[in-house]
Amino acid sequence: MPVSDTITITFPDGNTRDYASGTTGFEVAESISKSLSKAAIAITLNGVQKDLCDPLNTNGTVSIITLKDEAGLEIMRHTLTAQVLARAVKNIYPSAKLAIGPTIENGFYYDIAFERAISSDDLGTIEKEMRRLLGAGNAITKKIVPKSKAIKLFTDRNEPYKVQIIEGAEDSQFQIYCQGDTDFIDLCYGPHLPSLKKIGAFKLMKLAGAYWRGDSNNEMLTRIYGTAWRDEKELKAHLTQIEEAEKRDHRKLGKEMDLFHLQEEAQGSVFWHAKGYAIYLQLEAYIRRRLKDAGYDEVKTPQLMDQRLWEASGHWEKFGENMFVTPDIVPNTTGKGPVFTEEPKNFMALKPMNCPAHVQIFKQGVTSYKDLPIRLAEFGCCHRNEPHGALHGIMRVRQMTQDDAHIFCREDQITQESVAFCALLQKIYTDLGFEDLNVRLALRPEKRGGTEETWDKAENGLREALTQAGLSFEEDEGEGAFYGPKIEFHIKDAIGRSWQCGTLQLDFILPERLDASYIGEDGEKHRPVMLHRAILGTFERFIGMMIESYAGKFPLWLAPTHCVITTITSSADSYAQELYQTMWNAGLRVELDTRNEKINYKIREHSHKKVPNIFVVGAREAEEKTVAIRRLGGKDKDIMSAEKAITELIEQSRPPY
């Protein structure tokens, strides 16, 4: 019931205007200008998006959404998936059942249950039908129906997923969008475009499986992904951007730059080639210096440990299905009969984590409260039996080396240790070129150990640490580990996938399970708190991220090769050899290329391999004891004395710490 016949609308510029109650958003736009009413696709009323056809009954602030706005683009994408993709699919496959069709970054998807599986070849047919529907340019209208009617509508149409959605919703009224005079309907919170004429450029991208409601216990639906933009130009720019990003893929660059390879016989484990391992070693040495100066003690613990230890730690029960377990028996490798001829009594497991081993070191001897915190670091090589479908290049592997450490401390030291960790992490990420971090604080899950008081303390400690470190972060309810809350540091790869790298996790459970204790000021035994922490996360993933973020062009201190010396003619060979020897002796990662090839050819090849510096030498340089420096990406050459060039190179290749 309208309170009065007139409502006052405030516009973003502060102006106000009175309208008859029940005026629609479209009419408001029209009252401002004809062109605005043409461009309008929806409005926001007091910050809430509304359809143009919704009548306005209250005073409020209204702004008109057009396709120029990000919100407008999203509405367009939403309409495209809900009205066009869904209808096209139903036209071609009448028995298909629609689930959900939301927008995502750069586009949209729709989850659909098909009677018979469709393949990516069918996307073309669907896209064609979509274009046909767009050609008709139907108007979109909507009606609002009560819950019972909505359920009946979709039950009659044999849309069980829509019925489930309605049944599960709190609302009493539902919006049903219709298209022209067709009998297609879709359930949606809206808003939608007023007409299909306003759809821009789009393309169906790929097809994949996705579980209904994201639960792997449910059936798998077919998800159709698409991208949509205001016009062809924007679409093309987006597709080009994807192509460009694919060029930075670490798997591609890893091969091109001869950094590493993977093969079937060791799936999920990296074969580091000399060039890739050079990066690895530099990075490891850098982290080692950082950790040492931050008060960590580096240790090394066993790879294979007895089942009993993993049972005691809780890993056997909680993590067992991800562990590689081996019976402690001499195998029969004759090729005849079973490999294990006796029933094993004992099992060993490759460590999936370093923490239980670090607790064993902590437990040697007696620890006083005065000794805390104790920070044990290990470049620990861990194995995890990851699901096949999860493996991805060197980002998600089965054998990984963490820059792991465990800090054993008293409860009152949690905050200071966490703050110090965040500060250290920030310094390191800055040095390594990662400034934009996505930081998440994962809070207590439903199933958890420890008391509420401990959780409060732990969560607040981490919050405090992040705040003091000046890091903005988002909180994820219920996402913490069962033993404690955690901070996660995520980075995006070349094509926008987010990967967790650094982490800080509080643990009150493991010291208890493995009976670790220290002697307090009161002379009694106390439990230490454990902080599990990693900065890179794993070398594999982090180097993968660096390859993509640098597009293979590593800063000099990390570059696999600092410099290639190459000759123009064979007359400079001995001079080049001399230079090579001098530079090699100076500790530079240098290569010599005296092949009988043209200089253009050699420059091109080394540039493709992202070699940062090429020292070109010919007769003239040999005569004058100079080098012509060709820097990666540069066109100019820089001629200077060999001595100066080498000194500069040594200077430039120094690590940041």
Added chain:
RNA sequence: GCUGCUGUAGCUCAGUGGUAGAGCGUUCCCUUGGUAAGGGAGAGGUCGGGAGUUCAAUUCUCCCCAGCAGCACCA
């Protein structure tokens, strides 16, 4: 693990129901060339693995393995 796709020379890829082709790389020969591909010749393949259909399978069918995209998982 689930859904879909892919697997041919070292790499990137084309191709066919009658046991295969290109470019790059590699080897050899010619070329000594001044900053992103000089010329020529040769070598190189269990067409991912297994089974089936067929006179004949790299090609068609089924099973397995691996990779890719996404979903689920990710201490």
